[in-house]
Amino acid sequence: MDTIGNFNMRDNDSQEPSILTSSFFLDHVGEVFLTLKPDELSWKLMESLCNDEEDRSTCLGMQFLSKHVTSINISDVYAVEFIDWGLVHETLLTNPGILLGHASEMYRFTVHGVERSRSQPSLWAPTVFTFGHADKQICQMWVNMINSYLSLETDRPKNLLVYVNPGSGKGNGCRIWESVAPIFSQAKVKTKVIVTERAGQAFDAMVSITNRELNLYDGIVAIGGDGFFNEILNGILLSRHRAPYPPSPPDEDPTVETESDVLLHDPTITIVDPMVSNDDESPLLKRSTLDESQAVNLNQDSEMSFPNERFRFGLIPSGSTDAIVICTTGVRDPMTSALHIILGKRVCLDIAQVVRWEKSHVSKNKPHVRYAASFAGYGFYGDVITESEKYRWMGPKRYDYAGTKVFLRHRSYEAKVAYMKVESEKTNMGANVRRIKAFWGLSKDSERVVCRAKCDICNMTSVAQQREKPDPKQESNWVRVKGRFLSIGAAVISCRNEKAPDGLVVDAHLSDGFLHLVLIKDCPRAFYLWHLTQLARKGGTPLNFDFVEHHKTTCFTFTSSGEESVWNVDGEILQAQKLSAQVFRGLISLYYNSLPPVAKTYATICFLTSLGRHLQLYSPRIIALSYGDVFKHFQIWRLITNFIFIGSFSFTFAFRLFIILKYGVQLERVPFDKRTADYVWMFFFGAFSLLAIAAIPFLWSPFMGASLVFMIVYVWSRELPNIRINIYGLVELKGFYLPWTMLVIDLMLGNPLMPSLLGIGVGHLYYFLTVLHPLAGGTNFCKTPFWVHKLVMHWGQGFQMNSPVTQEASTGVAFQGRSYRVGGTSSGSTRYPPNAGAFSGMSRRIRGH
Numbered sequence: 028m029d030t031i032g033n034f035n036m037r038d039n040d041s042q043e044p045s046i047l048t049s050s051f052f053l054d055h056v057g058e059v060f061l062t063l064k065p066d067e068l069s070w071k072l073m074e075s076l077c078n079d080e081e082d083r084s085t086c087l088g089m090q091f092l093s094k095h096v097t098s099i100n101i102s103d104v105y106a107v108e109f110i111d112w113g114l115v116h117e118t119l120l121t122n123p124g125i126l127l128g129h130a131s132e133m134y135r136f137t138v139h140g141v142e143r144s145r146s147q148p149s150l151w152a153p154t155v156f157t158f159g160h161a162d163k164q165i166c167q168m169w170v171n172m173i174n175s176y177l178s179l180e181t182d183r184p185k186n187l188l189v190y191v192n193p194g195s196g197k198g199n200g201c202r203i204w205e206s207v208a209p210i211f212s213q214a215k216v217k218t219k220v221i222v223t224e225r226a227g228q229a230f231d232a233m234v235s236i237t238n239r240e241l242n243l244y245d246g247i248v249a250i251g252g253d254g255f256f257n258e259i260l261n262g263i264l265l266s267r268h269r270a271p272y273p274p275s276p277p278d279e280d281p282t283v284e285t286e287s288d289v290l291l292h293d294p295t296i297t298i299v300d301p302m303v304s305n306d307d308e309s310p311l312l313k314r315s316t317l318d319e320s321q322a323v324n325l326n327q328d329s330e331m332s333f334p335n336e337r338f339r340f341g342l343i344p345s346g347s348t349d350a351i352v353i354c355t356t357g358v359r360d361p362m363t364s365a366l367h368i369i370l371g372k373r374v375c376l377d378i379a380q381v382v383r384w385e386k387s388h389v390s391k392n393k394p395h396v397r398y399a400a401s402f403a404g405y406g407f408y409g410d411v412i413t414e415s416e417k418y419r420w421m422g423p424k425r426y427d428y429a430g431t432k433v434f435l436r437h438r439s440y441e442a443k444v445a446y447m448k449v450e451s452e453k454t455n456m457g458a459n460v461r462r463i464k465a466f467w468g469l470s471k472d473s474e475r476v477v478c479r480a481k482c483d484i485c486n487m488t489s490v491a492q493q494r495e496k497p498d499p500k501q502e503s504n505w506v507r508v509k510g511r512f513l514s515i516g517a518a519v520i521s522c523r524n525e526k527a528p529d530g531l532v533v534d535a536h537l538s539d540g541f542l543h544l545v546l547i548k549d550c551p552r553a554f555y556l557w558h559l560t561q562l563a564r565k566g567g568t569p570l571n572f573d574f575v576e577h578h579k580t581t582c583f584t585f586t587s588s589g590e591e592s593v594w595n596v597d598g599e600i601l602q603a604q605k606l607s608a609q610v611f612r613g614l615i616s617l618y619y620n621s622l623p624p625v626a627k628t629y630a631t632i633c634f635l636t637s638l639g640r641h642l643q644l645y646s647p648r649i650i651a652l653s654y655g656d657v658f659k660h661f662q663i664w665r666l667i668t669n670f671i672f673i674g675s676f677s678f679t680f681a682f683r684l685f686i687i688l689k690y691g692v693q694l695e696r697v698p699f700d701k702r703t704a705d706y707v708w709m710f711f712f713g714a715f716s717l718l719a720i721a722a723i724p725f726l727w728s729p730f731m732g733a734s735l736v737f738m739i740v741y742v743w744s745r746e747l748p749n750i751r752i753n754i755y756g757l758v759e760l761k762g763f764y765l766p767w768t769m770l771v772i773d774l775m776l777g778n779p780l781m782p783s784l785l786g787i788g789v790g791h792l793y794y795f796l797t798v799l800h801p802l803a804g805g806t807n808f809c810k811t812p813f814w815v816h817k818l819v820m821h822w823g824q825g826f827q828m829n830s831p832v833t834q835e836a837s838t839g840v841a842f843q844g845r846s847y848r849v850g851g852t853s854s855g856s857t858r859y860p861p862n863a864g865a866f867s868g869m870s871r872r873i874r875g876h
């Protein structure tokens with residue numbers, strides 16, 4: 028075999044940058060020309076399969092790999108391994124007329140990746156390619172190279188805690204885990220697996236596990252149904268999520284007579300935005316809200332709070348309904364979910380906090396908190412779950428049987444519901460949102476757009492919602508409904524499942540920040556049946572009835588009067604005569620393969636530019652910033668290329684690349700989450716400003732990439748000032764001081780300070796114009812232009828919607844430094860953290876007295 032094994036920066040055919048090319052034998056295919064780029068592994072068959080020059084993928088009626096380029100993205104590869112000497116088979120029909128191919132022995136390596144089904148792209152399966160070569164070292168070099176690119180996929184889990192419910196669904200939790208476990212080992216993901224022996228075991232374990240122990244894992248995976256996931260979710264959140272109780276109408280505030288008021292009135296309590304803080308300084312969720320057994324973890328080491336950027340949840344379906352999995356991956360398939368977890372980045376999920384208020388000897392209303400990731404329903408939904416528990420032995424069929432029984436009973440319940448009025452997306456959206464929506468072709472019938480990761484509707488809704496935060500203190504913001512209801516449901520997600528293919532509420536999106544309240548008033552049985560049949564039909568209109576009310580809201584309260592049903596919270600029973608609920612937008616992250624594209628692309632381009640320089644493929648002089656050449660010789664590219672060279676291969680280069688991969692990625696994930704256009708604009712703004720500065724002769728520098736990188740550090744330090752960082756294992760400090768610490772290190776190492784100072788200056792200008800000035804009541808002069816949105820849309824990566832800084836935006840803590848005081852004197856500057864609904868509820872109670 029002719030080994031090329033050379034390094035090229037250009038592939039002759041594609042004219043795109045490539046890194047490594049060589050010829051190999053691909054098992055069951057034949058001799059291929061393999062090319063490795065940082066983001067892709069591709070190969071081309073060396074010989075024609077049927078002596079046919081055209082692009083054909085079939086021959087004699089049999090399906091073959093096309094002789095044209097076939098490829099797999101590195102982001103879809105989860106393992107590569109050297110497998111030593113062995114057989115590599117040629118394909119049948121390599122030579123026409125020879126029906127049986129033969130096998131040759133050689134050294135081999137395998138690439139394990141993900142293959143998407145052509146007919147159903149959300150269905151994923153593992154795939155493996157075996158490449159053979161006579162030279163062992165060449166195989167090993169390829170393995171090392173692919174591994175080094177895989178190591179750039181920094182967010183893949185390395186260590187997971189796995190809980191298996193052996194009894195979920197048809198009782199095959201263990202078998203399902205056994206079927207997916209090998210791919211975790213192949214991907215070198217360590218797993219600690221616990222098979223539960225009783226209901227509630229996972230909940231107890233989550234409550235009692237210390238944060239230190241939990242922090243050893245990148246996430247927790249449940250093998251089970253929605254109910255089991257709910258158990259784990261509650262175990263984690265009940266002891267770690269700090270938030271006040273849901274707001275309620277002024278005359279029905281159940282919290283006013285609770286012990287918690289003592290705490291909430293204490294003006295010395297400092298609240299820290301849980302989004303950005305690792306500190307446990309905000310014990311808003313009182314110990315009293317937990318059982319004694321649940322509270323054990325509260326005062327332990329407390330670096331874990333929610334929302335949490337790092338820690339993720341995974342769910343591999345083996346339950347009876349599996350609505351959460353269907354709504355997130357799009358398919359109820361354990362292997363697909365496992366592959367999402369292994370390759371995984373994240374998708375944010377809204378979580379509802381449901382509080383039951385019960386009378387106790389200590390106070391009139393004692394709260395009991397539960398969290399729900401998919402649904403909370405009363406009446407029909409509660410009765411079905413109660414009834415179905417009696418027939419658990421039937422497996423998933425129990426829901427059909429119990430559903431029929433409950434339907435025939437046709438019970439309705441007297442209740443009062445009050446929900447916070449939130450203007451509908453359609454009527455309330457601003458001109459900009461409307462324009463973008465029209466631009467996307469979503470102006471008509473947007474409700475029927477099925478939610479998936481990077482969902483535009485979620486973002487648009489959230490923008491609309493951010494602009495309209497009704498004050499829960501004002502009576503006029505509450506709508507009250509009283510009467511007899513067959514059911515009351517609050518959907519956090521659409522709850523699609525096999526029985527309701529479009530879900531209970533088709534336009535409930537994964538992270539839209541809404542509870543979708545569905546009130547079904549008492550009606551004749553035949554009408555209710557009609558509603559249920561619409562639910563069961565794809566494209567049905569179950570909400571299109573006079574007796575059905577659908578309201579998007581952020582919180583609601585419920586009081587039953589008379590005969591009572593129970594609440595069904597993610598498939599678990601909760602008895603409540605009085606209940607209030609609110610939603611927390613994007614409170615948890617689920618493993619989902621969506622990459623933060625901007626920082627990764629910038630890091631890759633910088634790496635390739637320096638590699639090209641290292642291989643002496645070009646001279647740095649032709650990419651440097653020189654206004655003379657730009658204007659006299661129209662060498663426009665210099666305006667861009669000077670930003671992509673961040674140094675020759677050296678410690679300084681590695682450090683700058685590390686900054687982009689760590690702080691750039693984190694910035695994109697947290698404050699710029701779902702704001703890809705804003706993030707791209709930040710880079711453009713920095714580049715334009717630095718180009719303007721470079722026009723001043725003594726501030727000119729041939730390469731301004733270092734300043735752009737420092738700008739990332741500065742903006743990161745303002746957006747995430749509370750994150751603790753460790754400098755070379757010597758000093759631990761808060762993120763706010765990072766740029767200044769780096770400046771001191773530069774000074775000590777004798778590096779020039781000018782690039783860093785320019786980066787700080789431009790970073791501050793950006794932060795001032797986009798955050799500080801608008802927050803002080805000024806106009807945002809630096810809004811992301813529409814052409815950047817268009818650019819991001821054409822790029823097809825990331826989230827294409829802007830969410831401008833508002834009083835409630837997630838950058839609040841950054842504005843104030845690090846924290847703010849409830850009831851403190853500096854009310855003028857008090858801003859609310861992202862889950863502002865919750866915190867506004869909090870301040871309402873404080874001022875209410």
Ligand SMILES: Nc1ncnc2c1ncn2[C@@H]1O[C@H](COP(=O)(O)OP(=O)(O)OP(=O)(O)O)[C@@H](O)[C@H]1O
Pocket residue numbers: 191192193194195196197222223224225226227228250251252253254255256258345346347348349350597598599
């Ligand atoms: N070892 C066990 N034995 C019995 N019950 C268990 C065990 N482990 C967990 N459970 C309980 O089983 C209940 C249901 O589990 P799960 O949600 O996995 O299945 P399901 O109800 O069939 O599916 P779905 O919730 O999707 O309808 C949960 O409430 C959980 O607490």
